[in-house]
Amino acid sequence: MLTINVAVLLAVIVLVRLRRRTEARSRFDEKMTVVIVLALGVLIAPTSAGQSIAGLLSQLASGLTEAGR
Template structure:
């Protein structure tokens, strides 16, 4: 039996746990670690069909907001 992990799913869980915890004074390195994890997650998800769908939805939303102003 082979167990495989999808790195994007693992990073999503890590991001969820880091954001969910109570907010205390965080160090600058702790904040940068969160930023790096989120950027890597974005790079992993972007080329997938799900990532492209999210990009299209956000693009349409941004276009709709910009046209109403």
């Protein structure tokens, strides 16, 4: 039996949509891409990979804040 991880499927969809040329996108197309990316973020956030990414971004943000002082 084949199972498909929804997060992986959404990641593939995002990559395909972002590879398209910018001029070929409509406003609806851009909004749909944002919705898909947000859904992907919600699916990834509770996982260990999502927690690692959040920690990395937190360290990056605090480093940039310190560099700006």
